[in-house]
Amino acid sequence: MNPTPQIASSAMAGELAKLFCAAAPKIGIIESACEGRSRPKLIAEIENWCRASRVWIIKNEIHLQGMLVLREDEDEFEIWYVIVAQACREKGLGKCLVKHIQTLQGSLKAEARNDESRAMLRSCSFEHNGEMSSPKFPWDAPQPIYRWSR
16 A cells, blocks of 8 residues: 655754655765754755655654655746655655555656666656756756656
């Protein structure tokens, strides 16, 4: 049985930041975003995402297992990040998060930040046409954009 994604609360921002930072090198985030003075700024940004109902999570009774950050960009929604805890990878949790968002939207775009995310997006019927992202935060780097629509 697949877990059911749920909206994250802003009270979870610290826990979400831990998961985010654990995946930083793998998802193209500069490590300094998670260190020292930058960490509180990151947590504040994650709190904002949560207050806007843009963070979906999967967790068991004890641990946060995965998160997806969704952003509304003009007239379309963008999957910014799909992050799965190291111990929970290869179980389809990232795909479960994406499939859930697909049930809520008619079209999506997503940045593919590594080979695993590219494979996951393709398995969810996303396609890449050569488009690359523009960095949105100081910790971002350009990434391939994949698109999906019903």
